[in-house]
Every structure is written in C-alpha cells, then in structure tokens.
Amino acid sequence: MSASVRIPTILRTYTSGVAEVSAEGATLQDVLNSLDAQYAGIAARVLDDNGALRRFVNVYVNDDDVRFLDGLATPIAEGASISIIPAVAGG
Amino acid sequence: MTVTTTPAIGSAVALKCRECGTRYPLDASYACYECFGPLEVAYELGSVTRAQIESGPNSMWRYESLLPVVPGADARPGLQAGFTKLVRAENLARALGVKTLWVKDDSGNPTHSFKDRVVAVALENARRLGFETIACASTGNLANAVAAAGARAGLKSVVFVPSNLEAGKIVTTAVYGGTLVAIDGNYDDVNRLCTEVAASRNWGFVNVNLRPYYAEGSKTVGYEVAEQLGWRLPDAVVSPVASGSLLTKVDKAFREFVDLGLVDDHPYAIYGAQATGCSPVSQAFNSGQDVIRPVKPDTIAKSLAIGNPADGPYALDVVRRTNGAIADVTDEEVVEGIKLLARTEGIFAETAGGVVVATYRKLLREGRIDPGAETVLLNTGDGLKTLDAVEATSKPTMVISPSYDEFEAEYSKVVS
Known part of the structure; x- marks a missing residue:
C-alpha cells in the first residue's frame, strides 16, 4: 500500500527538507521500514532501541493516534495519510 | 544540531x-x-537573597532572576501576573478534619487562572525572538491569557480551542479581540493541529515552540507558596494534573529554593488530582505503570481534559519520588468539591479547583494523605468561567413577589 507521510521539522534533515513523502507498507511498521530504506536512519529517530515508538513521538494514521489503534501493527490502507509529530504537552 | x-x-x-x-x-x-x-x-542560577526577592514587584517578576527572561520584564507591557493570595483555609480544614490547610488561589490572576504566569514568560520570549503573533492550543484558560496578553503587548493573537468549550471561556477569549479558531475535536486534536501549524507559520505558539519558556512560568506558583508561608516548604501540595507540567514545576521550584538556600530542606509530598473521565496519569500511578496510556476525555473538568499528557511521565516521577499519590474523582465529586470550597472559604473555583478539593477529600478518606500534614491546595482558576458545572444546583433559595408577608412566610420555611 502506498501512503503519504508528513515529516516533522526535526526529521526533515533526512528528507532534504521535504515535508511530505510517500512510503509503502501494509502496516505502520512496514511503512517505517520503507521510509528508512529511502532515508537511511530516519526510523531510528522514531523508534527506540527496542523498536517501540519513542515516548515523545505521536504517530497518526488518518488523524487517529496509533496508540488507540494497533500501534506499529496498525494496518495501512492505500492512500492513507500518516503524520509523525513530536508530543507537546498543553494546557 | x-x-x-x-x-x-x-x-x-x-x-x-x-x-x-x-x-x-x-x-x-x-x-x-x-x-x-x-x-x-x-x-546557571547565581545567588539570590530573600531580601532581593522581597524588594521586587508584587507580581511573579519578583522571581525574574530565576526565570528565562531578559531582565526588566516588569517594565515591559504585560499583565503583571502572579503574587496571588495564599489563603489559610480554617473552615475547610475543620470540615475535612485536618490540621493546617491553605489554598493558593490563582483565580486572582489578571485573566483568572494560573495560565497568566506561563503566558507572561512565553510573551517575554516571543518579544525577544521577534514574533509578531502569539498563538496557542488551549482548553480555555490559556486562550484567555494569550488573547489578553496579546492585546496588552500589542501583538496579534491566534487561539485554537475545542469547539465544545464552556461558553464562558469562549466569551472571555473573544472579548480581547484576536483570532479565535474553534475546532470540531477534542484538545488533543487541537494540540496536534497546532503542532502542524507551528511548523509552517512564523508564530510564537506559547505551548508549542515557546513551551520550554512557558512551562517555567509555573515555577512561580511554588516560589510564592514557599515565600508566603514565611520562607519555608509545606508538608504537602495537591496539584491538578492536565499535561502534568504544573505539578512538576512546583516541585522544581521547591528544589531550586532549597538549592539557593532560600528555604530549609524539608521533606514534602506532591499529590496529583485528575477527573476520572480523563485520568491517564492517575491510572498509570495506581496500576504501577511508567507508561501513560492516552485516553479520550469525557469530563466536566475541561481545563484538565488532556487525554495524552506529555509531561505525565515526569509527573509520575515527582509524585513517586516525594511519596505523594495521584487520585481521580467523578464529575459529581468535582461539583461537590467546588461547592465545599465555596461554602467554607468563599472561594469559587473552576472545575479544576473542584477536582483538587475533591481529590484531597478522597485521599484523606482513603488514608493516603496525612491529615496532620500542612497542605496547600492549588486552585488554578475561577468558577465564573465554568458556571455550567454548578448552575443546575445553584438556584435562588426562593422566588417570591415583593411582599413582606410572603417573604416572612417563605423564609420561615427555610430557617427551621
């Protein structure tokens, strides 16, 4: 499946400044692998040493926080829109 | 980089x-x-003395040397937030059967919540960094504070809120002018949108790209509590928990005062209060977890309705380190908490204050907080902003015609 991925400012050093890229995969994990194949090292910025999503990264698939879905196993439909966003506390 | x-x-x-x-x-x-x-x-905090602080302005800027601001903030246009009352709550203490109780009443701030403190520090940095527009994602109180500070400072403001906010908080933002964007979504949706907008606009988002500065403003709550107690630390503080930031900054303030020699080192416990309908930090604490599972908020305590609290892990750390606890209360208990504080101390708190009072009462009942501990309850906002929460149960005692006889007849029924 092909998905569009919005890249946060912090990670745009990997994408030559491009804010939105496309990647392939049936699950979020696959998409991140595909992203890393295109932009080596980017996945390690999103995932911790155990391969889990870092504590201060929020990932959304079609506007839903993946922690409410299936995390890295969240299925990705054709044309899905994925956003990677640093967690910010609010108030 | x-x-x-x-x-x-x-x-x-x-x-x-x-x-x-x-x-x-x-x-x-x-x-x-x-x-x-x-x-x-x-x-790199130098040395600061009690006398230096005491000779400063009657606002949070008396602690300027401990904040990330260019010296002289008091002279620049701003709302002069802080130095709110620390009220000795003897009636509430008696009602709850505890010894020494205080309410730090931040409803006395210019826009009636503690958010004026954080915005003050963010505004200073927006000015320093050359932003012409200040912006925020808000559950309401911050919206008021940003819109008002923008007006005073002559900066444009763009405020993003969930569209289901209390009517009072919409009015008390819109009145200051500026752009008010209501989003069909919850606070976490608003926050996420603002993170994306912040990446593309050259705006000073007080709680996004200015957040490191903004968050430091909350330390002044802790500084004031210590100074107003006569330069000493209390035994316990009960703080509301939304993002978790305030709780952690009160702890930071106390530790800084100890390190600076402004107060004696005294063990204190910090307690967190949440509404059950949005209690991810309380759930993590009470199940012994380090990881906060986000929730979809459903509570009348909308100013605390952050389902994905980014400072939650740090709040857990502080509470565990200081031997405090975190608990949560139902919306009915929140209303009871608001009324209890109003009826014992004449302080009308918003729902977050009701959460704190009700959680304190619950912790007492469950034996999780020492009734002998000198305790400070943080009231972070004004009940006039959340009238919806209490209006159904706050009605005239009687409605009569302008007749003396009718008054006497009706009044004799209620005083028995």
Whole structure:
C-alpha cells in the first residue's frame, strides 16, 4: 500500500527538507521500514532501541493516534495519510 | 544540531533535552533533534537573597532572576501576573478534619487562572525572538491569557480551542479581540493541529515552540507558596494534573529554593488530582505503570481534559519520588468539591479547583494523605468561567413577589 507521510521539522534533515513523502507498507511498521530504506536512519529517530515508538513521538494514521489503534501493527490502507509529530504537552 | 553555547537570557543558558541531555540555543524549539524528548531551560542560577526577592514587584517578576527572561520584564507591557493570595483555609480544614490547610488561589490572576504566569514568560520570549503573533492550543484558560496578553503587548493573537468549550471561556477569549479558531475535536486534536501549524507559520505558539519558556512560568506558583508561608516548604501540595507540567514545576521550584538556600530542606509530598473521565496519569500511578496510556476525555473538568499528557511521565516521577499519590474523582465529586470550597472559604473555583478539593477529600478518606500534614491546595482558576458545572444546583433559595408577608412566610420555611 502506498501512503503519504508528513515529516516533522526535526526529521526533515533526512528528507532534504521535504515535508511530505510517500512510503509503502501494509502496516505502520512496514511503512517505517520503507521510509528508512529511502532515508537511511530516519526510523531510528522514531523508534527506540527496542523498536517501540519513542515516548515523545505521536504517530497518526488518518488523524487517529496509533496508540488507540494497533500501534506499529496498525494496518495501512492505500492512500492513507500518516503524520509523525513530536508530543507537546498543553494546557 | 548540537550547539552548546548561546548568549544567556538572564540566568538561562541553554535549552536542554530532558531525555538525553543534548543542549540547544535559546531559540523557539521544543523537541530534541536526537530523540524527540522535550526541551527544558537550563540555568546557571547565581545567588539570590530573600531580601532581593522581597524588594521586587508584587507580581511573579519578583522571581525574574530565576526565570528565562531578559531582565526588566516588569517594565515591559504585560499583565503583571502572579503574587496571588495564599489563603489559610480554617473552615475547610475543620470540615475535612485536618490540621493546617491553605489554598493558593490563582483565580486572582489578571485573566483568572494560573495560565497568566506561563503566558507572561512565553510573551517575554516571543518579544525577544521577534514574533509578531502569539498563538496557542488551549482548553480555555490559556486562550484567555494569550488573547489578553496579546492585546496588552500589542501583538496579534491566534487561539485554537475545542469547539465544545464552556461558553464562558469562549466569551472571555473573544472579548480581547484576536483570532479565535474553534475546532470540531477534542484538545488533543487541537494540540496536534497546532503542532502542524507551528511548523509552517512564523508564530510564537506559547505551548508549542515557546513551551520550554512557558512551562517555567509555573515555577512561580511554588516560589510564592514557599515565600508566603514565611520562607519555608509545606508538608504537602495537591496539584491538578492536565499535561502534568504544573505539578512538576512546583516541585522544581521547591528544589531550586532549597538549592539557593532560600528555604530549609524539608521533606514534602506532591499529590496529583485528575477527573476520572480523563485520568491517564492517575491510572498509570495506581496500576504501577511508567507508561501513560492516552485516553479520550469525557469530563466536566475541561481545563484538565488532556487525554495524552506529555509531561505525565515526569509527573509520575515527582509524585513517586516525594511519596505523594495521584487520585481521580467523578464529575459529581468535582461539583461537590467546588461547592465545599465555596461554602467554607468563599472561594469559587473552576472545575479544576473542584477536582483538587475533591481529590484531597478522597485521599484523606482513603488514608493516603496525612491529615496532620500542612497542605496547600492549588486552585488554578475561577468558577465564573465554568458556571455550567454548578448552575443546575445553584438556584435562588426562593422566588417570591415583593411582599413582606410572603417573604416572612417563605423564609420561615427555610430557617427551621
């Protein structure tokens, strides 16, 4: 499946400044692998040493926080829109 | 990007990642390029004396030397937030059967919540960094504070809120002018949108790209409590928990005062209060977890309705380190808490204050907080902003015609 991925400012050093890229995969994990194949090292910025999503990264698939879905196993439909966003506390 | 030297702003010398320690210059950034961890202001605090602080203005700027601001903030246009009352709550103490109780009443701030403090520090940095527009994602109180501060400072403001906010908080934002964007979604949706807008606009988002500065404003709650107690620390503090930031900054303030020798080192416990309908930090605490599972908020305590609290892990750390606890209360208990405080102390708190009072009562009942501990309850906002919460049960005692006989007849029924 092909998905569009919005890249946060912090990670745009990997994408030559491009804010939105496309990647392939049936699950979020696959998409991140595909992203890393295109932009080596980017996945390690999103995932911790155990391969889990870092504590201060929020990932959304079609506007839903993946922690409410299936995390890295969240299925990705054709044309899905994925956003990677640093967690910010609010108030 | 790992710049380690940068011109100091007052005693602030750098931004530093809370997770991995990487240092950055004091600009408008909030997340670590290495690990996404939140950035925090790093200081080289010199020496400051009680007398120096006491001779400062009657506002939070008396602690200016401990904040990331260019010296002289008091003279620049702003709302002069802080130095709110610390009220000795003897009636409430008696009602709850505890010894010494105080209410730090931050409803006395210019826009009636503690958010004026954080906005004050963010505004100083927006000005320093040359932003012409200040913006925020808000559950309401921050919206008021940003719109008002923008008006006073002559900056444009753009405020994003969930569209289901209390009517009072819409009015008390819109009245100051500026752009008010209501989003069909919850606070976490608003926050996420603002993170994306912040990446593309050259705006000073007080709680996004100015967040490291903004968050430091909450320390002044802790400083004031210690100073107003006569330069000493209380045994316990009960703080509301939304993002978790305020709770952690009160702890930071106490530790800084100890390190600076302004107060004696005294063990204190910090307690967190949440509404059950949005209690991810309480759930993590009470199940012994380190990881906060986000929730979809459903509570009348909308100012605390952050389902995905980014400072939650740090709040857990503080509460565990200080031997405090976190508990949550139902919406019915929140209303009871508001009324209890109003009826014992004449303080009308917003729902967050009701959460704190009700949680304190619950912790007492469950034996999780010592009734002999000198305790400070934080009331962070004004009940006039959340009238919806209590209006159904706050009605005239009687409605009569302008007749003396009718008054006597009706009044005799209620005083028996």
